[in-house]
Amino acid sequence: MAFSSPVQTLLVILLFLLHAPPCPASGGGSWSLLLPSIGISAMHMQLLPTDRVVIYDRTDFGISKISLRDGKCRPNSDDCSAHSVEYDVIHNSVRPLMVLTDVWCSSGTLMPDGTLVQTGGTYEGDHVVRVYKSCDNCDWHEIPSGLSQPRWYATNHLLPDGRQIIIGGRQAFNYEFYPKTSATENAPSLPFLVQTNEPNIENNLYPFVFLNTDGHFFIYANDRAILFDYVRNQVVRTYPTIPGGDPRNYPSTGSAVLLPLHIVQGEAADAEVLICGGAPKEAFINANNGKFDRALNTCGRIKISDPNPQWVMETMPLARVMGDMLLLPNGDVLIINGGSAGVAGWELGRDPVLCPVIYRPSNPIGARFEIQNPTTIPRMYHSTAILLRDGRVLVGGSNPHDKYEFGNVLYPTELSLEAFSPAYLDPISSRLRPYIISQRTVIHHGERMFIRFEVSCPVDPKLVSVTMVAPPFNTHSFSMSQRLLILDAGNTTVAVGKSHYEVSVMAPTSVNVAPAGNYILFVVYQDIPSEGIWVCIQ
Template sequence: MATSTFLIYLQLLFFCLLHTTPCSATGGVWSILLPNIGISAMHMQLLPNDRVVMFDRTDFGTSRISLPSGKCRHNSTDCSAHSVEYDVASNSIRPLMVLTDVWCSSGALTPNGRLTQTGGWGDGSQVVRIYKSCAKCDWQEIQNGLNQPRWYATNQVLPDGRQIIIGGRQTFNYEFYPKMSATEDSYNLPFLVETNDPIIENNLYPFVFLNPDGHLFIFANNRAILFDYSRNQVVRNYPTMPGGQPRNYPSTGSAVLLPLQIKDGAVNTVEVLVCGGAPKGAFNNALINGKFDRALDTCGRIKISDQNPQWLMETMPLARVLGDMLLLPNGHVLNINGASAGSAGWELGRNPVLNPVVYRPENPIGSRFQVQNPSSIPRLYHSTAVLLRDGRVLVGGSNPHDKYEFTNVLYPTELSLEAFAPSYLDPSASILRPNIISPRTKSNMHYGRQMTIRFTIPGPVNPSLVSVTMIAPSFNTHSFSMNQRLLVVDSGYTAKTVGRSYHTVEVTAPPSGNIAPSGNYLLFVVHNEIPSPGIWVRIQ
């Protein structure tokens, strides 16, 4: 009788797991990885060796971690580190020495996997920094690598592997790195002047995405354009987002390019999602009047590929400013960190939002948002988050002060590092979780060519619910993940048994650099919204 009951339980479990709509989620699990990494992680980038570079600023005094071997910054008595490398596998930190000020800077990975980091404040505003990860590697700095000072700018990797660096405080232009020649100049972008609030910009860290047609979607303040950077020409103006509220720094919402579905070598639908922020006047209200306005609770979603694109507005279950939006391997969007009142800026955020929210783009309107389990640590101004290869989200930072403050303040500087494990990592989902057995990580892909992926799944498989996704690792700071994109690649499922049971899926690599700029991606097999651990692939 007990055996029969157990079998019935298993059948019900399998039915629940294989249903196209997953059964109720646990809402995710939080864990502290390291209570003190020595710095507050203002900027964060995952590297293709599963290490994460983090840094804050260099001009506010000593951090809480020393440089190795008695090193000190040049012309300074500061012998502390303001950048660290986190090793995911060993859960350990290594201090790095950055010389010039990287405060509120930007960056992106090059096709060979190195981090190119640009701009900052003061002596760092026109500096380009290169980081190659190895046991003894450190930052290399190129003075005057930029034509213009770049503070609060945005970087986007282009199809040819170069980066375009757009904007910055009172810098209404763009430039490229690396330069094609020593005389290559910067180029004016009037859109940045048009969207600049004369009192407080509200167009810094513009949201920039590479459209599959090779142009750039640029959103600043409450407006967006499609921009042909090769001809310095606006090719399309999009409607102002309904309500006209600002969404960029210091109103600081967040944005993602929703998953790009590749079918027959093309992407037919391209959508952008912009969520949260602070209403007009919130910065000055908080700074001058001590009044902390409620954050925005709306998202705008637009099909930028439509002939007549219009914004679709949705209401989030939690108002949020300073949130970080991340694409998860199954195509869902995670909105994490932030506050429910105030603005970006020192001491200007209030009422931390401890609960992440998952947004499911394919669900009907009204059923897209799901509130997740809360953290116990406020993550406000200067917090960060990146996706790891195992599917967890690494979360760090939060320093709402102009220096490190740990006592007698409302929200102390946060030096801890924690991980959020989405519900797809819950043990109850393990029976459906794929595991890739070949190719091994660090494999090469070539545009338009096929690749066979072999994987195992412990439980029953629904072939119609198997997909393959690729995610470009992003540079995260100030609530925007630069270069973040998720591709759902062309694929076909088959099942084979050779010695032991395994499954294969044939995938076709993205067709061009417009859809997938050359470089490193995390590749996942997804079954019934449960992703495998990722493998690194490099497309070229």
């Protein structure tokens, strides 16, 4: 959608201000602009154990606003701009990276050794596997035929054995693994993806995938879900259709999380999934005809480990499509980004939702949602968000166009990075904030950990907990391999000096509960988390 005169542009801005849903009384949180431009629009993001973030968009948007290093250009091209960057969280700086093939709408997972393995894309990139290991001079390494099937809009998840599974994608009704165990390893079919595919709409792309505590995968697409044994290629359980039957996956894009897993003596209790937002069944067709339906304002919550699982529906204070759901260190869920009308796709979303919302899973129904303070920057289609080790949330992206568009459009291409600081980072909470003094960085399943920390006020042992967060790969409103463990601390916290304490917790005993790899460990006191430290479960 383009506009030809300054008067029309002004009218568009006024229209946006009138149609951005107002935030009711806000609960808290604050925003800060980190960088006005990183040179590209952050369509995909992954936090690495080096406190750096790999960010990329796509290679055919046109010339970006950041040049490749040392006068380099992409092969067989006059494009000498970067389409991927590494953001250094500590130094608040970016470094351009060279990506060779098109990574548009791809997927990925952080591997146990801290390497990002990213898969697929489109055009010449749909069979490509790309590997990124962070260092001062590292760059992407590409494996041209790393995939057996084209993967575009697929979902990845880390496996208990340290590999990753890649599920679905456009017209890819199957799944595969990386790395392969043999050169002849194929891509088994997954009929569930055929059953959930709608002609000319799909509504089953970027399926929501979570590793259950029994080692099977919960897979949600469109309006339904299965529990899937990927080893035997069998559906173990079919879950009830979500009430209302409206689609929740791309392009009717909602979001989902596996709620925090409570770990007692190394064992996990019930596993629950929360799915929020999306768009009505007719929304995609209507949006393509210029009618932008209101987004869904409902969430569905289900105990996927229950013998007789049933959906429990809740109502969000703000309807939302294209929102992101992130697990915060204290066990809360942050719902952020997106719009309140339309669907995902070029020019198909409307009415930005500027206010994040906090969801508190342990509160009673009716007291779980709290609206937060708003940003001033719309984050629509192709926006992203990830949790940082210091507890802030990094927010970037938004480009609902098939190229870079910076003026005379309803929602210009956004190159900035912001940080949202939840209320637990408010200065008023500083006296309650733990500071981790010592903890081993390598731990083993079932091992007891003794974590020393400092708090400036007297500590009630019953209010101390330890959490571990697996940093996910985020794109298109879904955070792949996202996982948060709440380790039961009981009454184990003891004083070991003035303002110094030690808490004892047991690491999960099973790779099905906590796959080997990198986690951010936090000590939480009265819902106020410490700054996290990187640990590796082996």
